[in-house]
Amino acid sequence: MAQSTTTAAHPGPALNGRQLRLWQDLLEKRTGVQVVRRQENGIRTQIVRRMAEAGWTDADYYFRSLDTASGAREWGVLLDRLLVKETRFFRHQPSHEFVRQRIASLASDLESPLWLWSAGCASGEEAYSLAVDAAEGFARARREGNYYVVATDISKDALAKARRAVYPGAEPSNLPAFLGRYFYSHGPNQVAVDESLKQRVAFYAQNLLDKDNRYLNQMDVIYCQNVLIYFKAWRRRELINYFRDCLKPGGCLVIGPGEIADWQPPQMVRLDVPGVQVYQKRSQP
Ligand SMILES: C[S@@+](CC[C@H](N)C(=O)[O-])C[C@H]1O[C@@H](n2cnc3c(N)ncnc32)[C@H](O)[C@@H]1O
Numbered sequence: 001m002a003q004s005t006t007t008a009a010h011p012g013p014a015l016n017g018r019q020l021r022l023w024q025d026l027l028e029k030r031t032g033v034q035v036v037r038r039q040e041n042g043i044r045t046q047i048v049r050r051m052a053e054a055g056w057t058d059a060d061y062y063f064r065s066l067d068t069a070s071g072a073r074e075w076g077v078l079l080d081r082l083l084v085k086e087t088r089f090f091r092h093q094p095s096h097e098f099v100r101q102r103i104a105s106l107a108s109d110l111e112s113p114l115w116l117w118s119a120g121c122a123s124g125e126e127a128y129s130l131a132v133d134a135a136e137g138f139a140r141a142r143r144e145g146n147y148y149v150v151a152t153d154i155s156k157d158a159l160a161k162a163r164r165a166v167y168p169g170a171e172p173s174n175l176p177a178f179l180g181r182y183f184y185s186h187g188p189n190q191v192a193v194d195e196s197l198k199q200r201v202a203f204y205a206q207n208l209l210d211k212d213n214r215y216l217n218q219m220d221v222i223y224c225q226n227v228l229i230y231f232k233a234w235r236r237r238e239l240i241n242y243f244r245d246c247l248k249p250g251g252c253l254v255i256g257p258g259e260i261a262d263w264q265p266p267q268m269v270r271l272d273v274p275g276v277q278v279y280q281k282r283s284q285p
Contacts, residue, residue, distance in 0.1 A: 013048050013051040013052055013056060013057050013058070013059060013062075014048065014059070015044050015047055015048055015051075015059045016059075019059040019060065019063065020040060020043070020044055020047075022063050023043065023047055023063065023082075024040075024043070026063075026066070027043075027079075027082060028232075030075075030079075030207075030209075031079070031083070031154055031207065031209065032208065032209050032230070032231045032232075032235045032239075033082075033083065033230040033231070034230060034231065034232060039084075043082055046078075046081040046082055047059075047078070047081075047082075049081075050077065050078050050081060054074070066078075076156060079154070079155065080155050080156065080157040080158075083154070083155055083158075084230070085122040085123060085155060085158050086122070086226075087121075087122040087123060087125050087126055087226070088125055089125045089126075089128070089129050089167075090129045091125070091126065091129075091225065091226070092225060092256065092257070092276075094273075094274070094275040094276050095223070095225065095254050095256075095276050095278075096129055096130075096133050098254065098273050098276045098278060099116070099130060099133040099134070099137070099221055099223065099254065100133045100134075100136050100137045100140065101137070102137070102221060102252060103133060103134050103136075103137025103138060103141075103147070103221075104137040104138070104140040104141045105141075106137075106220065107137055107138045107140075107141035107143045107146070108141045108143060110143070110146055113146045113147055113148055114134065114146065114147040114148075114220045114221075115147070115148055115149075115150065115218055115219050115220050115221075116130050116131075116134060116147065116148070116149045116150070116219070116220060116221040116222075116223065117149070117150045117151070117152070117215065117219045117221070117222045117223065117246070118130055118149060118150070118151040118152070118223050118224075119152055119208060119222060119223070119224040119227065119243070120152070120153055120154075120208065120224055120225075120226070120227030121151035121152060121153050121158075121159075121162060121203070122153055122155070122158045122162070123158045123161035123162050123167075124151060124158075124159075124161065124162025124163070124165060124193075124201070124203065125167065126151075126223065126225070127149050127151030127162065127201050127203070128165070128182075128193050128197060128198075128201060130149050130221075130223055131147075131149045131182075131197050131200045131201050132179065132182050132197065134147040134149065134200070135147075135182070135197065135200075145200070147200065148200055148201075148202070149200055149201040149202070150202055150204065150215070150219075151201055151202070151203045151204070152203070152204050152205070152206035152208075153203075153205070153206070154205065154206065154207045154208070156205055159203050159204075159205060162203045163203050165192055165193035165198055166186050166190055166191070166192045166193075167190065167191055167192075167193075168189060168190050169189065169190075181194070182194050182196075182197045208227070208239060208242075209235075211242045215246040216245055216246055217245070217246070217247070217248055217249075218246060218248065219246050219247050219248065219251055220247075220248060220251045220252070221251065221252050221253075221254065222243045222246060222247060222251070222252070222253045222254070223254045224239075224243065224253070224254070224255055225254070225255060225256035225259070226256055228240075228255060228256070228259045228260065229256065229259055233260075233263075236259070236260055237260070237263060237265070240253065240255075240260065240265050240279075241265065241266070244265060244266075244267060244268055244279075244281055247281040248281070249281055249282065249283040249284070250280065250281060250283050251280070251281050252271070252278050252279065252280050252281075253265075253268070253278065253279045253280075253281075254276065254277070254278045255277050255278075255279075256277065257275060257276070257277050258277070259277060260277075265279055267281060267282050268280060268281055268282065269282060
Protein backbone atom coordinates (compact mmCIF):
# COMPACT_ATOMS: atom_id res chain seq x y z
CA MET A 1 0.00 0.00 0.00
CA ALA A 2 1.61 3.28 -1.04
CA GLN A 3 -0.99 5.61 0.41
CA SER A 4 -1.66 5.12 4.11
CA THR A 5 -1.82 6.86 7.45
CA THR A 6 1.48 7.53 9.20
CA THR A 7 1.64 6.00 12.70
CA ALA A 8 4.37 5.41 15.26
CA ALA A 9 4.92 1.95 13.72
CA HIS A 10 5.15 3.42 10.19
CA PRO A 11 7.54 6.34 10.14
CA GLY A 12 6.70 9.26 7.85
CA PRO A 13 7.67 9.35 4.18
CA ALA A 14 11.22 9.96 3.04
CA LEU A 15 12.84 11.03 -0.20
CA ASN A 16 16.24 9.78 -1.30
CA GLY A 17 18.62 11.57 -3.69
CA ARG A 18 17.38 9.70 -6.79
CA GLN A 19 13.77 10.50 -5.98
CA LEU A 20 14.55 14.15 -5.28
CA ARG A 21 16.14 14.41 -8.73
CA LEU A 22 12.94 13.04 -10.32
CA TRP A 23 11.02 15.95 -8.81
CA GLN A 24 13.68 18.47 -9.74
CA ASP A 25 13.54 17.27 -13.36
CA LEU A 26 9.74 17.33 -13.39
CA LEU A 27 9.65 20.85 -11.93
CA GLU A 28 12.09 22.07 -14.55
CA LYS A 29 10.30 20.31 -17.40
CA ARG A 30 6.89 21.71 -16.43
CA THR A 31 7.83 25.21 -15.26
CA GLY A 32 11.42 25.92 -16.33
CA VAL A 33 12.40 26.43 -12.68
CA GLN A 34 15.73 24.89 -11.68
CA VAL A 35 16.42 23.87 -8.11
CA VAL A 36 19.92 24.87 -7.08
CA ARG A 37 21.88 22.96 -4.47
CA ARG A 38 21.11 25.30 -1.57
CA GLN A 39 17.37 24.90 -2.22
CA GLU A 40 17.40 21.10 -2.25
CA ASN A 41 16.71 20.60 1.44
CA GLY A 42 13.81 23.04 1.36
CA ILE A 43 12.28 21.27 -1.66
CA ARG A 44 12.75 17.86 -0.04
CA THR A 45 11.03 19.09 3.16
CA GLN A 46 8.07 20.45 1.20
CA ILE A 47 7.57 17.23 -0.78
CA VAL A 48 7.86 15.01 2.28
CA ARG A 49 5.47 17.25 4.23
CA ARG A 50 2.94 17.16 1.40
CA MET A 51 3.24 13.35 1.12
CA ALA A 52 2.53 13.02 4.85
CA GLU A 53 -0.48 15.36 4.59
CA ALA A 54 -1.94 13.44 1.64
CA GLY A 55 -1.19 10.03 3.18
CA TRP A 56 1.54 8.86 0.78
CA THR A 57 4.37 6.78 2.24
CA ASP A 58 6.15 5.70 -0.96
CA ALA A 59 7.76 8.54 -2.90
CA ASP A 60 7.86 6.56 -6.18
CA TYR A 61 4.11 5.86 -6.06
CA TYR A 62 3.43 9.48 -5.20
CA PHE A 63 5.61 10.63 -8.10
CA ARG A 64 3.81 8.34 -10.57
CA SER A 65 0.39 9.45 -9.27
CA LEU A 66 1.13 12.97 -10.55
CA ASP A 67 0.88 11.67 -14.11
CA THR A 68 -2.68 10.37 -13.68
CA ALA A 69 -5.90 12.26 -14.38
CA SER A 70 -6.32 13.19 -10.70
CA GLY A 71 -2.62 14.06 -10.48
CA ALA A 72 -3.10 17.48 -12.09
CA ARG A 73 -4.85 18.83 -9.00
CA GLU A 74 -2.22 17.39 -6.70
CA TRP A 75 0.54 18.85 -8.88
CA GLY A 76 -1.06 22.29 -8.46
CA VAL A 77 -1.04 21.90 -4.67
CA LEU A 78 2.56 20.73 -4.61
CA LEU A 79 3.73 23.36 -7.07
CA ASP A 80 2.44 26.11 -4.80
CA ARG A 81 4.75 24.77 -2.10
CA LEU A 82 7.81 24.41 -4.34
CA LEU A 83 7.97 27.79 -6.04
CA VAL A 84 9.71 30.80 -4.54
CA LYS A 85 7.08 33.53 -4.41
CA GLU A 86 8.94 36.18 -2.48
CA THR A 87 7.99 39.67 -3.61
CA ARG A 88 7.25 43.18 -2.34
CA PHE A 89 5.91 46.54 -3.49
CA PHE A 90 8.33 48.64 -5.58
CA ARG A 91 10.97 45.97 -5.19
CA HIS A 92 13.42 47.58 -7.61
CA GLN A 93 12.91 51.34 -7.30
CA PRO A 94 15.01 52.46 -10.32
CA SER A 95 13.01 50.17 -12.62
CA HIS A 96 9.73 51.57 -11.29
CA GLU A 97 10.96 55.13 -11.74
CA PHE A 98 11.86 54.23 -15.34
CA VAL A 99 8.32 52.92 -15.93
CA ARG A 100 6.80 56.16 -14.54
CA GLN A 101 8.93 58.26 -16.86
CA ARG A 102 8.18 56.02 -19.81
CA ILE A 103 4.43 56.21 -19.21
CA ALA A 104 4.63 59.98 -18.76
CA SER A 105 6.40 60.31 -22.13
CA LEU A 106 3.84 58.09 -23.90
CA ALA A 107 0.78 59.57 -22.20
CA SER A 108 0.64 62.89 -23.99
CA ASP A 109 -0.06 61.45 -27.43
CA LEU A 110 -2.29 58.41 -27.06
CA GLU A 111 -4.85 56.91 -29.37
CA SER A 112 -5.49 53.74 -27.36
CA PRO A 113 -4.85 52.56 -23.77
CA LEU A 114 -1.36 51.62 -22.65
CA TRP A 115 -0.84 47.99 -21.70
CA LEU A 116 1.62 46.81 -19.06
CA TRP A 117 2.35 43.19 -18.17
CA SER A 118 3.73 41.91 -14.90
CA ALA A 119 5.02 38.45 -15.89
CA GLY A 120 5.53 36.22 -12.83
CA CYS A 121 3.60 38.61 -10.58
CA ALA A 122 3.43 36.31 -7.50
CA SER A 123 0.92 37.73 -4.98
CA GLY A 124 0.37 40.95 -6.93
CA GLU A 125 2.58 43.55 -5.24
CA GLU A 126 4.57 44.06 -8.46
CA ALA A 127 1.42 44.41 -10.58
CA TYR A 128 -0.13 47.01 -8.26
CA SER A 129 3.20 48.84 -8.11
CA LEU A 130 3.13 49.03 -11.92
CA ALA A 131 -0.44 50.33 -11.79
CA VAL A 132 0.73 53.07 -9.40
CA ASP A 133 3.64 53.84 -11.77
CA ALA A 134 1.22 54.17 -14.65
CA ALA A 135 -1.22 56.35 -12.68
CA GLU A 136 1.68 58.58 -11.58
CA GLY A 137 3.06 58.71 -15.13
CA PHE A 138 -0.29 59.91 -16.47
CA ALA A 139 -0.53 62.44 -13.62
CA ARG A 140 2.94 63.81 -14.50
CA ALA A 141 1.81 64.26 -18.10
CA ARG A 142 -1.42 65.88 -16.82
CA ARG A 143 -3.50 63.32 -18.61
CA GLU A 144 -6.30 61.12 -17.38
CA GLY A 145 -5.13 57.54 -16.72
CA ASN A 146 -5.67 55.35 -19.77
CA TYR A 147 -3.92 52.07 -19.04
CA TYR A 148 -4.33 48.44 -17.99
CA VAL A 149 -2.05 46.00 -16.23
CA VAL A 150 -2.14 42.30 -17.08
CA ALA A 151 -0.53 40.18 -14.38
CA THR A 152 0.25 36.49 -14.74
CA ASP A 153 1.71 33.72 -12.64
CA ILE A 154 1.72 29.93 -12.59
CA SER A 155 0.80 29.78 -8.88
CA LYS A 156 -2.96 29.76 -8.28
CA ASP A 157 -2.38 30.32 -4.58
CA ALA A 158 -0.37 33.48 -5.26
CA LEU A 159 -3.01 34.71 -7.73
CA ALA A 160 -5.77 34.27 -5.14
CA LYS A 161 -3.82 36.54 -2.76
CA ALA A 162 -3.23 39.00 -5.58
CA ARG A 163 -6.94 39.24 -6.37
CA ARG A 164 -7.78 39.72 -2.69
CA ALA A 165 -5.39 42.71 -2.67
CA VAL A 166 -4.99 42.93 1.11
CA TYR A 167 -1.44 42.95 2.42
CA PRO A 168 -0.05 42.69 5.93
CA GLY A 169 2.86 44.57 7.39
CA ALA A 170 2.13 48.23 6.68
CA GLU A 171 -0.17 51.07 7.58
CA PRO A 172 -1.04 53.66 4.94
CA SER A 173 0.37 56.28 7.31
CA ASN A 174 3.79 54.61 6.91
CA LEU A 175 3.66 54.72 3.12
CA PRO A 176 5.10 57.62 1.15
CA ALA A 177 2.45 60.35 0.88
CA PHE A 178 1.44 59.70 -2.74
CA LEU A 179 0.80 56.04 -1.99
CA GLY A 180 -1.96 57.01 0.44
CA ARG A 181 -4.04 57.66 -2.67
CA TYR A 182 -3.80 54.05 -3.79
CA PHE A 183 -3.99 52.08 -0.53
CA TYR A 184 -6.20 52.27 2.54
CA SER A 185 -6.08 50.82 6.02
CA HIS A 186 -7.69 47.38 6.32
CA GLY A 187 -7.64 46.40 9.96
CA PRO A 188 -4.57 46.42 12.19
CA ASN A 189 -1.33 46.60 10.26
CA GLN A 190 -2.86 45.73 6.89
CA VAL A 191 -3.36 47.73 3.75
CA ALA A 192 -5.80 47.11 0.93
CA VAL A 193 -5.46 48.28 -2.64
CA ASP A 194 -7.93 50.99 -3.56
CA GLU A 195 -10.73 49.91 -5.90
CA SER A 196 -9.73 52.50 -8.51
CA LEU A 197 -6.34 50.79 -8.84
CA LYS A 198 -7.72 47.26 -8.56
CA GLN A 199 -9.98 47.85 -11.54
CA ARG A 200 -6.93 48.51 -13.70
CA VAL A 201 -5.29 45.15 -12.98
CA ALA A 202 -6.37 41.72 -14.26
CA PHE A 203 -4.74 38.55 -12.97
CA TYR A 204 -4.50 35.36 -15.04
CA ALA A 205 -2.95 31.94 -14.50
CA GLN A 206 -0.26 31.41 -17.12
CA ASN A 207 2.73 29.15 -17.40
CA LEU A 208 5.38 31.21 -19.18
CA LEU A 209 6.58 28.07 -20.96
CA ASP A 210 3.20 27.92 -22.77
CA LYS A 211 3.71 30.95 -24.91
CA ASP A 212 0.30 32.54 -25.19
CA ASN A 213 -0.35 34.14 -28.57
CA ARG A 214 -2.98 36.46 -27.08
CA TYR A 215 -0.30 38.93 -26.06
CA LEU A 216 1.54 39.18 -29.38
CA ASN A 217 2.25 42.83 -30.31
CA GLN A 218 -0.02 44.03 -27.48
CA MET A 219 2.22 45.37 -24.74
CA ASP A 220 3.79 48.78 -24.16
CA VAL A 221 5.77 47.63 -21.11
CA ILE A 222 6.63 44.10 -20.02
CA TYR A 223 8.04 43.85 -16.53
CA CYS A 224 9.61 40.52 -15.57
CA GLN A 225 11.91 40.48 -12.56
CA ASN A 226 13.16 37.67 -10.32
CA VAL A 227 11.67 34.99 -12.59
CA LEU A 228 14.29 34.49 -15.31
CA ILE A 229 16.93 33.89 -12.64
CA TYR A 230 15.38 30.48 -11.95
CA PHE A 231 15.65 29.42 -15.63
CA LYS A 232 18.54 28.00 -17.63
CA ALA A 233 20.27 30.47 -19.97
CA TRP A 234 18.67 29.01 -23.14
CA ARG A 235 15.19 29.28 -21.61
CA ARG A 236 15.84 32.89 -20.56
CA ARG A 237 16.76 33.72 -24.15
CA GLU A 238 13.68 31.94 -25.48
CA LEU A 239 11.45 33.80 -23.06
CA ILE A 240 13.00 37.16 -23.85
CA ASN A 241 12.40 36.54 -27.56
CA TYR A 242 8.77 35.72 -26.71
CA PHE A 243 8.45 38.92 -24.65
CA ARG A 244 9.87 40.88 -27.59
CA ASP A 245 7.17 39.39 -29.84
CA CYS A 246 4.55 40.48 -27.29
CA LEU A 247 5.73 44.10 -27.30
CA LYS A 248 4.37 46.70 -29.67
CA PRO A 249 7.12 48.26 -31.80
CA GLY A 250 8.87 50.75 -29.49
CA GLY A 251 7.65 48.91 -26.37
CA CYS A 252 10.01 48.17 -23.47
CA LEU A 253 11.02 45.02 -21.60
CA VAL A 254 12.25 45.64 -18.05
CA ILE A 255 14.06 42.72 -16.42
CA GLY A 256 16.08 42.57 -13.20
CA PRO A 257 19.64 43.91 -13.34
CA GLY A 258 22.01 41.15 -14.48
CA GLU A 259 19.23 38.70 -15.35
CA ILE A 260 20.75 38.22 -18.75
CA ALA A 261 24.41 38.84 -19.49
CA ASP A 262 26.60 38.40 -22.58
CA TRP A 263 23.64 38.28 -24.93
CA GLN A 264 21.94 40.97 -26.98
CA PRO A 265 18.32 40.09 -27.77
CA PRO A 266 17.72 40.39 -31.52
CA GLN A 267 15.58 43.31 -32.74
CA MET A 268 15.93 45.07 -29.41
CA VAL A 269 18.09 47.92 -28.21
CA ARG A 270 19.40 48.16 -24.67
CA LEU A 271 18.52 51.58 -23.28
CA ASP A 272 21.10 53.44 -21.28
CA VAL A 273 19.29 53.83 -17.95
CA PRO A 274 21.58 53.64 -14.89
CA GLY A 275 20.82 50.63 -12.69
CA VAL A 276 18.01 49.38 -14.93
CA GLN A 277 18.12 46.55 -17.48
CA VAL A 278 15.67 47.63 -20.13
CA TYR A 279 15.36 46.77 -23.82
CA GLN A 280 13.29 48.56 -26.40
CA LYS A 281 11.80 46.72 -29.36
CA ARG A 282 12.90 48.26 -32.63
CA SER A 283 10.15 50.00 -34.57
CA GLN A 284 11.28 48.28 -37.80
CA PRO A 285 12.15 44.55 -37.72
C1 LIG B 1 10.40 35.25 -6.78
S1 LIG B 1 8.81 35.50 -7.46
C2 LIG B 1 9.02 37.10 -8.20
C3 LIG B 1 7.79 37.96 -8.07
C4 LIG B 1 7.93 39.36 -8.66
N1 LIG B 1 8.15 39.33 -10.08
C5 LIG B 1 9.02 40.14 -7.97
O1 LIG B 1 10.06 40.38 -8.58
O2 LIG B 1 8.86 40.50 -6.81
C6 LIG B 1 8.84 34.39 -8.89
C7 LIG B 1 7.46 34.11 -9.42
O3 LIG B 1 7.59 33.47 -10.69
C8 LIG B 1 6.56 32.52 -10.80
N2 LIG B 1 6.92 31.52 -11.83
C9 LIG B 1 7.91 30.61 -11.80
N3 LIG B 1 7.91 29.87 -12.92
C10 LIG B 1 6.89 30.31 -13.68
C11 LIG B 1 6.38 29.94 -14.95
N4 LIG B 1 6.91 28.93 -15.67
N5 LIG B 1 5.31 30.60 -15.42
C12 LIG B 1 4.77 31.62 -14.71
N6 LIG B 1 5.19 32.01 -13.50
C13 LIG B 1 6.25 31.37 -12.99
C14 LIG B 1 6.44 31.93 -9.40
O4 LIG B 1 5.20 31.31 -9.17
C15 LIG B 1 6.65 33.17 -8.53
O5 LIG B 1 5.44 33.77 -8.18
